[in-house]
Structures are given as structure tokens and as C-alpha cells.
Amino acid sequence: MTDRILVVGAALFADGRMLAARRSAPAALAGRWELPGGKVEPGELPSQALVRELREELGVEAELLERLPGEWPLGRPGYVLQAWTAKLIASDPRPLEDHDELRWLGPSEIWTVNWLDEDRPAVSEAAARLQ
Template sequence: MTERIVVVGAALLDGGRLLAARRSAPPELAGRWELPGGKVEAGETPEAALVRELREELGIETEPVERIPGEWPLKPPYVLQVWTARIHSGSGDPKPLQDHDELRWLAPGEIWDVPWLDQDVPAVREAATRLDTGPR
């Protein structure tokens, strides 16, 4: 059995909205939307990978808040795990630095206005339940 590789996704929540990122590559994924994130490297915790990936992809400093229960299969051997995360104050606005060409903050009524990648749909559904809970 092959070792599974965890891909972390961030449900970035801000003011009751969720950040969606539109893929610019690879071609088969371009134009579809996802939760930003990436692969966990050897010796790295998923939380540390999430912070690193968001710094690399969006140029922001973040803090993982809670893991959304469950994991979702991607192309083998990858599995997706998602954390809610918040942007540190003073970090600035996220920008699509790599792999994405557009970002959009979605209010609860707008979550399904974008064509999400199929594998992100269950995670987005879970993340959306956390949108209307107000401040912690």
C-alpha cells in the first residue's frame, strides 16, 4: 500500500466570508475554484504546511484555527484535509502569487456561485457551516 500524502486546504474565514482561489494551472484544473493550500512536506506538520503554503501562494501570514472533520480523496496517493484559518491582523490582503489568477471572498449566499473543484465541494460544504457562527 502506498503511503498517502496529505494536501492541506485553508478555509480562510473573514467577516463571515470564505476565501476562494481560482486555479490558473495545471490546464485541467484552470478556471475552477478551490480552497488554497498545498502538499505537506516530509517532517512538516499539516498546520505548519498550511501557514507556509498560504505565505507562498497568497503572501499572507495566517493561523490555523481548527481542523474540519474528515478527509477527502484526491488523485492517489493524495488526500485533502482542511483547516479553518484566520489572517493575522497587519498581514495585508491575500494576492494570487502562484497557481491562482483570481481570489474572491464569498458571503454565505455566494458560496456556490463559483465552480469549485469536485474534490473541494465536501470540504467547502463543511466550511460553509462555520460562516454564520459569528465571532469566536
């Protein structure tokens, strides 16, 4: 049996827009868009992991607002995604790790990028809160 591995993602909001991050690695995911975040490490709470991942991947401080309902299976066995809405507290996001481009998307632009299939349900939940 595969252990459950929790991955956390953030629908980062600012000025009525949501941040999308384009993957640069691994090769199978490169060029697709996702909610930034990453794996929860042993001993970490999911919320702590997400704040840490946003700092590492984007160089920002963020405040988590609401955990989106549900969790979604990812492409690898045992991996599941939980997502939160969050607001930017400090710094402008920069693609520091695993991403090569960032885009702020307004409500009418959410589906103009090629989201990872596994992120689409979380993006839908988050987009409903952008109005």
C-alpha cells in the same frame, strides 16, 4: 501500493466571508475554484505546511482555527485533503502562485463559483461555520 500524500487546504475567513482561489495550473484544473493550500513536505506538520502554503500562494499570514472533521480523496491515487478554518492575521491576499483570481464569498455566495469536485465536501463543512 501508493504512498499517502497529504494535501492541506484553508477555509480562510474574514468579515463573515470565505476566500476562494481560482486555479491557473495545471491545465486540467485551470478555471476551477479551490481552498488555497498545498502538499505537506517531509518533516512538516500539516498545520505548518498550511501556514507556509498560504504565505507562498497568497502572501498572507494566517492563524489556523479548527481542523474540519474528515479527510477527502483527491483526483490522484494516494492523495487526500485535510482542511482547516483560518483567519487572516496580516496582509491582503494576492494570487502569487497557481491562482489567477481570488474572491471573498459570503454565506449566500459560496456555491456561485465552480469548486473543484474534490474540494466540495470541505467547502460544505467550512461554509456551515460562516453563519
